[in-house]
Amino acid sequence: MIVYKNYSMKNKSNMKIGGIAKTYIEVEDKNELIEIYSKYKNIFLIGNGTNTLLSDSILDYTFVSLRKLNKITNLPEQKVKSEAGLDFKKLMKYMYEKNYSGLENLAGIPGTVGGLVYMNGGAYGSQIFDCIDEIEIFDKNLQIKTLKKSDIKHSYRNTEIQEKKWVIISVTFNFTKGFDLEKVKEIQNLRESKQPLNLPSLGSTFKNPTTKFAAKLISEAGLKGTIIGSAKISEKHPNFIVNLGEATFLDIINILALIKGTVKEKTGILLEEEIIIVK
């Protein structure tokens, strides 16, 4: 493993905000997790940081990255085992090369396989758990286990992995034959036309409440385009908060509070953050 002390986390969150971490570790072998979890306190696993907002103060955490665990293995019957640190884009490229189908609707999500599985990420009616066969995890008893999908509770943007604080080491997917390249192109065009991809953000900030879209609620509350400091509620996609350049953690926190307060006042609905806040 590689251990860094007093590490700047600014570039480890896609919002490009982040203070100095006490410790930042890059895991090189899954068995190192035993030593890490025995020795360090306040551990936070960081993937691509595309769903994680970091405070810009001193971060009294040990951040652990699995980015070096990024191997893909082809198994019989269109099964693929991917280590958790793999960039999801690389898994999509692999599916294209092998002509495997199943996760095309998720094309363009900028996270790692681990980050996506942790929160059962998804898009356009699909979620990553749709194609999961089994997940290799590291648990609080410092043990590595492989669990079948049916043994892991999961729902919209929620998995038992969060509650149990498991580390996802690798994921085995069940695909079918026939990569749908047209679908991927269609989804990518949709993303480009509907999302502010030219500025730092964490994607959708709030979960969609049952039967409603958070973006619509924010828009109807008249908040589109609001700026606090250097943080802005995107006009293109009002559930995205973008960093105009010099946004601070407090700018984002203030904008979150403004959205939640205004939407609650106007509709009675309390929006719940989809992003993870580390402070």
Ligand SMILES: Cc1cc2nc3c(=O)[nH]c(=O)nc-3n(C[C@H](O)[C@H](O)[C@H](O)COP(=O)(O)OP(=O)(O)OC[C@H]3O[C@@H](n4cnc5c(N)ncnc54)[C@H](O)[C@@H]3O)c2cc1C
């Ligand atoms: C432009 C843009 C578009 C997006 N579009 C979508 C979308 O369509 N659908 C969607 O669902 N999300 C979307 N997102 C959000 C984000 O990309 C996903 O949630 C992604 O899965 C997060 O992965 P990550 O590696 O960046 O996770 P991080 O932000 O690094 O971490 C997220 C959480 O996962 C945990 N975690 C990370 N790795 C592991 C692991 N190995 N084991 C256990 N826990 C782990 C972290 O501790 C943290 O709690 C978008 C984000 C952006 C910026």
